Amino acid sequence: MYREKYMQVKPPPPSQLDSKSLSIWATWSTLSEKEVAREAVMKGTHIELAKLFLSRKLEIDDINKWFKNEIDAWILDLLLRKQIYRVMHIFNNMGADPITEMLTMFLDTSCKELRQIVGNHLMKHEKLDEFQIRNWHLLSAIENQPDILMKLNEKYISVNLKCISQESDEWRSNIGTELFFRMFDFHLKTLVNAKMAWSCLLRTNIDLLKYWINLYYSKNIPQTVINVPNLDIENIEQLNEVFLNLEIDEEMISQVTDEKYSVDQELQAEILNEFAKFGIFNNCDRKSLLLVIRRLLKSDKINNIDEVLTGTMSNLSIREFNKLLIDYCEKNNLLSILNVCYPDFIKLDSRGSNSRTIEIISNNYDLSRNINNKQLLRNNIFDTAIFLSKNNLVDYFSSYPLILLSIIFFTEGITIDDLLSNRTSLKIKDFEINRETLLFCLKDYHHLVHFCNKFSNINDFTSVNHYELLKKHAGIQVGSIFRYVFEKTALPNFNSPELIQKYGYKKEIDFTYFLKNCRPLYAYNFFKLQYLSQELNEIDYMNCLEKIYKVAFQNFRCKGITVSCIAFLELLQKKSYSLRLQLKSANIIFNSGKISEAEIQELFSDISANCEEIYSLLETCIIENINLDINSSGPDLTEALKSYSIVMRFCTSHKLQLPELFLKFCAERDLWLPFLIYAQIYNYPVDIICKLVQNFDSKSLLEHIGHAISHEIQLEEVKNPLMRERDSRTSLLSRLGMRLTDSSGGSSDMSSHSSYGSMANSVSSDFLESDTLDYQTNLLEVLIKCHNSVDPPKALLFASRYYKSSLLAVLANSYEPDSVIMNWVTWLE
Secondary structure, eight states, X not given: OHHHHHHHOXXXXXXXXXXXHHHHHHHHTTSXXXXXXXXXXXXXXXXXXXXXXXXXXXXXXXXXHHHHHHHHHHHXXXXXXXXXXXXXXXXXXXXXXXXXHHHHHHHHOOOHHHHHHHHHHHHHTTXXXXXXXXXXXXXXXXXXOHHHHHHXXXXXXXXXXXXXXXXXXXXXXXXXXXXXXXXXXXXXXXXXXXXXXXXXXXXXXXXXXXXXXXXXXXXXXXXXXXXXXXXXXXXXXXXXXXXXXXXOOHHHHHGGGOGGGTOOHHHHHHHHHHHHTTTOOOTTGGGOHHHHHXXXXXXXXXXXXXXXXXXXXXXXXXHHXXXXXXXXXXXXXXXXXXXXXXXXXXXXXXXXXXXXXXXXXXXXXXXXXXXXOHXXXXXXXXXXXXXXXXXXXXXXXXXXXXXXXXXXXXXTTOOHHHHHTTSOOEEETTEEEXXXXXXXXXXXXXXXXXXXXXXXXXXXXXXXXXXXXXXXXXXXXXXXXXXXXXXXXXXXXXXXXXXXXXXXXXXXXXHHHHHHTTOHHHHHXXXXXXXXXXXXXXXXXXXXXXXXXXXXXXXXXXHHHHHHHHHHHXXXXXXXXXXXXXXXXXXXXXXXXSXXXXXXXXXXXXXXXXXXXXXXXXXXXXXXXXXXXXXXXXXXXXXHHHHHHHHHHHHHHTTOOOOOHHHHHHHHTTOHHHHHHHHHHXXXXXXXXXXXXXXXXXXXXXXXXXXXXXXXXXXXXXXXXXXXXXXXXXXXXXXTTOOOOOTTOOHHHXXXXXXXXXXXXXXXHHHHSSSOOOTTOOHHHHHHHHHTSSSHHHHHHHHHHHHTOHHHHHHHTTTOGGGHHHHHHHHHO
16 A cells, blocks of 8 residues: 555756666655655665655755754664674764764664664764763662652753763762762772762761771771672672772861761761771761770770881871870879879970879889899889978978988988988988978987987898798798708609699590501501500491591691591501592682681581581582683693593482583583583483483574483384395495394304494494493493403494493494494484
């Protein structure tokens, strides 16, 4: 109907057209307007003629506008169908630069799908700059967030990349940061702004904020696990990189307590305590000693205060902390605290009226390091007296005359007798001690003056040693404890047989002690001596094996101990295959980093209960390290089979189901030859193979291998002699100078050594003479038997038919390449 309509409208051609153009004009008369326009731009030779034709047919004045709209609609349709190179061809035919046009379309379109298709093409040809790529990722993220997209729709008629580029850098950074922490789209990481990130996390995710603080200041990945929606474990590394590049400043720290952000008091404390781990405090906390100490207590860093405050990140120095402490202690009369803490502080300069406090503490500290310095001791006593007397020394000494006497006693070259006899005086700083001062201070202690005068010239004193003092005043039995001194014997030590017998540590050891010290032969000899007098039953041996396995798996990372356990088993004439297999499996799993050493030890402590979990972990670790593709060589396949063989051995050892992950790995990559070789080597059941074949990506391989495995070729016996002669295999073999013999045939057939069947019979008898065939026989054993037979290629062909293994027919061809047709026929069977 439409065709008839088009044919009725035939605009008259211009008179100046040549014959070729007239022919094209006539052809266009049978086409629709859309078809004419598309044909013209696809060929690119008669675009102007097409515009003239359409202007006369449609009777449109502005044909260029109509033509452009029609072609733009077509280009849009082609792009949505991902026919990019066809679109580029159209642009070239129209005399336009394809890249420029597609870039304009990329920036102007509000269609997400179209932008994705065009953007990927431009990215592939490196035609987008960093600014455009960032805006693209930002717009893609915005389109998934209805709240932000709604605000843009209110501002712009159509939201596209031009709208995003018109916004300010600050707007893009703020929106990109907010979306990054909503979606964790790492394409947006270049837009993340530190201040905006801090503000966003302060409102929405305190745990992630604390993680950032720990990571930024410690430069080490925190041990705490963060549970954040939309964030996968494998993306943690990228998140760490983002946080390390974002700087935390004082303004951001002050925002924690800013009322504008309405952060809960408990959450404020959590964040500030996290900062305190690295010696960072906000402006308010830095002015208060109690707040600083409270933060350090909550962050468990009070015992490492020097390390924290001297750290490179700390904004409170140890000197500032000392000043806070000193001011607080002086204000609250807690000078004893300063006395205890002084060794950890820097001696400060004079600080006004209270400087004497620090001076006394400093002198006390110096005295404790040099206790034998009498002058330092005297000065320290005198300064303390000044402090306690409040500068009224005479009254203080009259109340405490013993302090005055101690000052005189520790002064070199002066005695009390010298002062009382008025032969000299003692001047310390501005205070002078003479006879009058001394008598005034001792006025209430006449007996003390009398005593000093009486014994001032006595130099002989009764000697006493420390042993007598200990016995008299401490009640210690020095005769028993220090007997070696009085009896003049050697000083007792821990090698003394008497002490060892009485106090020595005793412990019974068994053979595992020597295994842990990498001495398997010692362990074996100890084991023999231990059980020499009794015969070991199976239970004893099982207990022994359990101990060996326990030692081996507790130390599976130590080669010396594991080798000792294996050697010990062999010395006991017990097979170590199982232990070696399991130790190798444990090391493979540990090296993958999937679970910790402690978890592996727990798994292998009860292998029978955990064998399924161990098998799953082991198979996954092996598969992740196999790199096979369609271009891999023979050695690559051999290496892959060799590495995966431990999984098969583990399954066989623990009687688990046959592993399927390698076959699935090969099928998903269309590696049909490794798939079939592995399945043949380990004699996989047909039902398992049929299930795994479904993983082939190539439909042709899936259909071919599926049919080959699931449909066994059965040849019915042909009773008609004429039909038997028409057997294609018999005809083919006859052309090769052979014939397929029948088991019921005459003696002449059986005696013909040139016939294929006779040879096969002789080979089969030779093949069967050693062992009865078993369908579970290993492929390697079959190959060895065939190779050692009289006629290896014929034996391989017989085994191929017997085991229904086409691989053996392929291997037979390597012995006799000239017999490729016969081998091929067997392969087809």
